[in-house]
Amino acid sequence: MILKNVISGGVCLAFGLFVYWLSGGVSSTASLDMLGGRFFPRMVALLFILSSIALIVTALMGIEIAGGQVGGKKSRVIEEPSGAETETSEAPIRGIPAGTLRLLSYVSIMAVYTLVLPLIGYIPASILAFSGLIVTAGERRPVHVVLGAIGIALLLYFLFAVVFSMNVPEASLF
Amino acid sequence: MVEMSVLLEALLNVLTPYSLFFLVVGVFIGIVAGILPGINGAIGISLILPFTFGMPPATALIMMLGLWGGQNFGGGVTAALVHAPGAASGASTLFDGYPMAQKGQAGKALGIICIASSIGWFISTIMLALIAVPLAAFALRFSAPEYLAVGVFGLSMVASMATKNIFKGAIATLFGLVIVTIGTDPFSGLPRFTFGRYELMDGINFLVVMIGVFAIAEALVQIEKPATQAKVQKFARQLPSWKEVKALLPTILRSTGIGMLVGTAPGAGGSIGAFIAYNEAKRFSKHPEEFGHGAQEGVAAPEAANNATEGGAMVPLLALGIPGSGAAAVILASMIMFGLRPGPQIFTDQPVLVYSLFFGLALGAVVLLILGLLLTPYLALVMRLPRAYLITGVTGIAFMAAMAITGLLFDVWLVLLFGIVGYIMRKLDFPPAPMILALVLGFMIETSLRRSMILSDGDWSIFFTRPISATILGLAILGFFYPMIRDVIGRLRARSA
Amino acid sequence: MNKKLIISTLLALPLAMPVAAQDAWPPEEVELVTHSSSGGGGDIMIRNLGRTLEEKFGIDAVYNNRVGGSGAVALSWLANQAPTDGSSIMSVTPTQLITPLRVEGIPTYQDVMPIARLMIDPSVLAIHGESQFDTIEEFIDYARENPNELTVGIGSAGSLDQLVVQNFMTAADIEVRIVPHEGGGDAEAALLGQHIDAIIGEPGGILSHLDSGNMRILTVFQEERLDAYPDVPTLQEVGYDVVSNKFRGVFGAPGMDAELVEAIGETLSNLLDDEPWNTYWREGSMTPAYLGHEDFVAFLDKANEELRVFIESLDD
Numbered sequence: 001m002i003l004k005n006v007i008s009g010g011v012c013l014a015f016g017l018f019v020y021w022l023s024g025g026v027s028s029t030a031s032l033d034m035l036g037g038r039f040f041p042r043m044v045a046l047l048f049i050l051s052s053i054a055l056i057v058t059a060l061m062g063i064e065i066a067g068g069q070v071g072g073k074k075s076r077v078i079e080e081p082s083g084a085e086t087e088t089s090e091a092p093i094r095g096i097p098a099g100t101l102r103l104l105s106y107v108s109i110m111a112v113y114t115l116v117l118p119l120i121g122y123i124p125a126s127i128l129a130f131s132g133l134i135v136t137a138g139e140r141r142p143v144h145v146v147l148g149a150i151g152i153a154l155l156l157y158f159l160f161a162v163v164f165s166m167n168v169p170e171a172s173l174f
Numbered sequence: 175m176v177e178m179s180v181l182l183e184a185l186l187n188v189l190t191p192y193s194l195f196f197l198v199v200g201v202f203i204g205i206v207a208g209i210l211p212g213i214n215g216a217i218g219i220s221l222i223l224p225f226t227f228g229m230p231p232a233t234a235l236i237m238m239l240g241l242w243g244g245q246n247f248g249g250g251v252t253a254a255l256v257h258a259p260g261a262a263s264g265a266s267t268l269f270d271g272y273p274m275a276q277k278g279q280a281g282k283a284l285g286i287i288c289i290a291s292s293i294g295w296f297i298s299t300i301m302l303a304l305i306a307v308p309l310a311a312f313a314l315r316f317s318a319p320e321y322l323a324v325g326v327f328g329l330s331m332v333a334s335m336a337t338k339n340i341f342k343g344a345i346a347t348l349f350g351l352v353i354v355t356i357g358t359d360p361f362s363g364l365p366r367f368t369f370g371r372y373e374l375m376d377g378i379n380f381l382v383v384m385i386g387v388f389a390i391a392e393a394l395v396q397i398e399k400p401a402t403q404a405k406v407q408k409f410a411r412q413l414p415s416w417k418e419v420k421a422l423l424p425t426i427l428r429s430t431g432i433g434m435l436v437g438t439a440p441g442a443g444g445s446i447g448a449f450i451a452y453n454e455a456k457r458f459s460k461h462p463e464e465f466g467h468g469a470q471e472g473v474a475a476p477e478a479a480n481n482a483t484e485g486g487a488m489v490p491l492l493a494l495g496i497p498g499s500g501a502a503a504v505i506l507a508s509m510i511m512f513g514l515r516p517g518p519q520i521f522t523d524q525p526v527l528v529y530s531l532f533f534g535l536a537l538g539a540v541v542l543l544i545l546g547l548l549l550t551p552y553l554a555l556v557m558r559l560p561r562a563y564l565i566t567g568v569t570g571i572a573f574m575a576a577m578a579i580t581g582l583l584f585d586v587w588l589v590l591l592f593g594i595v596g597y598i599m600r601k602l603d604f605p606p607a608p609m610i611l612a613l614v615l616g617f618m619i620e621t622s623l624r625r626s627m628i629l630s631d632g633d634w635s636i637f638f639t640r641p642i643s644a645t646i647l648g649l650a651i652l653g654f655f656y657p658m659i660r661d662v663i664g665r666l667r668a669r670s671a
Numbered sequence: 672m673n674k675k676l677i678i679s680t681l682l683a684l685p686l687a688m689p690v691a692a693q694d695a696w697p698p699e700e701v702e703l704v705t706h707s708s709s710g711g712g713g714d715i716m717i718r719n720l721g722r723t724l725e726e727k728f729g730i731d732a733v734y735n736n737r738v739g740g741s742g743a744v745a746l747s748w749l750a751n752q753a754p755t756d757g758s759s760i761m762s763v764t765p766t767q768l769i770t771p772l773r774v775e776g777i778p779t780y781q782d783v784m785p786i787a788r789l790m791i792d793p794s795v796l797a798i799h800g801e802s803q804f805d806t807i808e809e810f811i812d813y814a815r816e817n818p819n820e821l822t823v824g825i826g827s828a829g830s831l832d833q834l835v836v837q838n839f840m841t842a843a844d845i846e847v848r849i850v851p852h853e854g855g856g857d858a859e860a861a862l863l864g865q866h867i868d869a870i871i872g873e874p875g876g877i878l879s880h881l882d883s884g885n886m887r888i889l890t891v892f893q894e895e896r897l898d899a900y901p902d903v904p905t906l907q908e909v910g911y912d913v914v915s916n917k918f919r920g921v922f923g924a925p926g927m928d929a930e931l932v933e934a935i936g937e938t939l940s941n942l943l944d945d946e947p948w949n950t951y952w953r954e955g956s957m958t959p960a961y962l963g964h965e966d967f968v969a970f971l972d973k974a975n976e977e978l979r980v981f982i983e984s985l986d987d
Contacts, residue, residue, distance in 0.1 A: 580744060
């Protein structure tokens with residue numbers, strides 16, 4: 001049995017049921033056509049549920065059914081580009097794999113960035129966030145980090161806000 | 175036939191240093207606009223519009239058309255280099271462009287993008303000049319059932335995208351279809367699945383989803399890897415060889431035809447054309463298993479197609495005055511401001527201007543070829559950036575793009591959310607490509623289905639009684655089942671052998 | 672010299688000066704905002720308006736497309752962040768009334784400053800050149816004898832166009848199938864391909880087809896015949912009182928000074944003969960329909976109420 005697939009299949013099944021239920025709230029009389037706004041989401045939700053069940057069943061049986069290979073020989077083996085995923089080469093920090101920590105760090109930084117953007121404006125927020133990302137990605141030398149963050153933030157601001165006059169959040173605290 | 179004097183005058187219009195200069199400027203701005211996700215052709219053209227008021231109309235319009243073409247190239251560049259579609263039309267380029275660049279073939283990838291784009295652009299322009307009016311008449315025969323058939327045809331390709339697990343592919347596709355239903359119900363005008371948030375009234379912009387699922391997810395995957403494992407990219411700036419280009423010509427030609435046809439139907443744009451061309455290239459390829467891992471045809475096909483849709487979109491634009499896309503709408507508005515009156519009589523009333531546009535377009539393709547190939551070595555340098563800056567830069571661009579599209583912080587949260595979703599999908603082996611395809615096609619499918627029902631007054635057979643839609647649906651069903659049938663027949667033969 | 676006169680004059684000066692400053696609209700740089708994206712109807716309007724202001728006053732016009740939420744983003748910005756000194760104005764159409772009626776929490780026209788109504792966009796019923804109908808009466812008679820057979824296309828559902836068709840059906844006691852599309856252009860394409868029998872549209876959008884004869888107008892949903900098409904009867908003439916109120920106007924930020932608002936309205940209403948605004952509204956067969964602030968608000972009250980009833984009737 002493929003546990004990964006059973007669990008993801010289960011989550012998908014729940015999601016499908018949720019969508020089906022939610023579609024019930026869509027008005028069926030308001031629309032100009034006879035199918036209504038409910039038809040399509042419900043149909044999709046139904047197929048979603050069926051596919052999830054199929055996934056769970058095949059996962060329990062331990063098999064995976066591949067999608068049709070379109071034409072041609074299938075015998076060639078494809079070389080995956082560059083190094084194998086050697087996760088073991090890094091020591092976990094306090095029991096959490098280093099990679100996961102970086103992931104969490106990335107997501108937290110960008111979440112805070114989005115929260116703080118309207119408060120302190122694009123350039124200050126970006127410089128802070130980008131510095132955080134650069135450090136997370138492995139670059140430690142302070143000068144490089146700061147220059148890199150400033151450079152990227154200014155470049156992006158220049159291209160989007162100046163050259164193409166797009167609306168960029170201005171600081172509301174100042 | 176057109177008078178020689180008209181052709182000559184049109185040609186002279188276009189070949190002045192003044193016109194050429196602005197054409198080059200237009201293509202260049204277009205390339206930059208294409209490279210930056212969130213900035214698209216419509217925005218770029220709106221930007222230069224005020225500056226064009228002093229120019230002769232032909233020059234101004236050629237500059238805008240050049241911008242449009244350059245944008246498609248730029249979108250492919252970003253897709254290949256950093257796994258982010260710079261423009262919606264570049265989405266399918268990243269399937270093979272990115273692996274190519276990762277394998278150290280960045281120069282080749284960009285070179286192929288450039289060459290395929292120019293050829294697609296050039297040939298579609300010639301076709302436009304020759305058969306615009308009959309093609310427009312054909313396009314008019316497309317009604318809701320035909321659009322549904324095209325949509326279903328597009329979706330039938332998902333089976334071949336779900337190489338590992340077909341149910342996961344199905345779920346991914348259906349997930350995309352669910353996302354598409356969020357927004358305003360197009361047949362009642364009432365909100366659907368918006369949870370009371372006005373930011374969702376226009377639905378979720380599929381560029382936001384693409385940027386999240388492709389760019390941010392990739393950034394997450396990369397940042398999870400330890401710093402020491404940062405691949406020292408085998409860096410090669412070299413362009414594709416003449417031999418390689420020649421081998422790609424059949425793919426490019428086929429994709430151009432597909433792009434042209436798709437572009438002609440108002441409402442079907444560059445991204446749809448690119449996806450269909452990609453899949454057809456895979457279907458006709460001798461090495462389909464290479465697709466997704468850096469197949470050159472996989473890069474050439476979508477790029478030729480998306481530039482060809484520009485020529486295709488000009489057909490309804492010029493012949494009927496109907497814009498098929500955002501950029502086309504701005505060009506139409508500009509044409510009207512300049513005194514052009516698109517419509518069937520434009521070919522007889524203003525032939526010089528029209529043929530100036532054709533020559534300008536054709537020249538634009540050449541400009542793109544030269545400019546693109548010149549820029550390629552420098553663009554490819556992006557691969558040299560240390561990964562810390564690359565990841566940060568891509569993230570920065572992605573978030574900025576999300577902001578740029580509507581200026582709503584809500585969309586920025588969505589990009590982050592879809593980035594996480596995309597990452598989870600990759601870890602669990604759910605293919606993102608079918609989801610994106612569903613996003614691109616889903617809206618058209620639902621609206622065409624419901625509109626067909628109104629037009630036929632509830633008669634479901636309408637899809638099969640109309641010749642064009644029946645044909646396309648038939649091809650879709652055939653295409654979907656053919657590989658499986660072939661498989662079965664092959665196995666039966668092997669057994670009896 | 673009368674001391675009192677001097678003192679009162681000196682006292683009056685500071686009062687006079689702001690008025691003088693406010694008469695000087697537009698400022699050096701004016702920002703024109705719209706909720707539509709590049710190339711859309713509102714976008715085209717502000718570009719024509721901006722260009723006209725530039726030509727006439729020698730100022731600079733800057734354009735801002737605040738897309739999103741079917742106009743909600745633009746309204747929010749206007750109500751909360753737009754400057755009140757007259758340097759920014761926003762183009763408006765019925766969308767600014769409809770969207771707040773559909774979704775909670777969006778600023779309405781009462782939360783901002785309606786400056787002036789400028790134009791009425793005429794709605795017409797157009798058919799294909801080869802259609803069997805020559806007059807609107809024939810169309811109505813056929814529809815009455817064959818209920819639910821004719822198809823009428825509109826640009827988008829839940830819009831003013833849909834309201835017009837529904838009012839038309841009620842007034843003339845006919846039944847047709849309404850076919851919504853994703854934009855006026857799509858509806859036009861459907862009519863050109865003869866997949867539908869008629870569309871509700873604006874003459875400006877189908878000008879070239881009217882000229883070439885590929886399309887014809889059967890009737891106008893206005894109170895008076897259009898100058899450009901004097902042979903086309905209004906629906907009122909045929910006996911059914913259905914009029915479309917598709918307006919174009921401008922809003923400003925809430926709290927703007929009343930005199931400034933009046934000055935802006937006056938300036939805009941005097942642009943009718945200036946280019947390219949002149950070509951814009953003439954070619955679009957729009958009707959100049961200037962209403963200053965107070966009259967505009969009264970009009971909006973009425974239009975909003977009509978739309979509110981309409982939208983509530985949709986959702987049951």
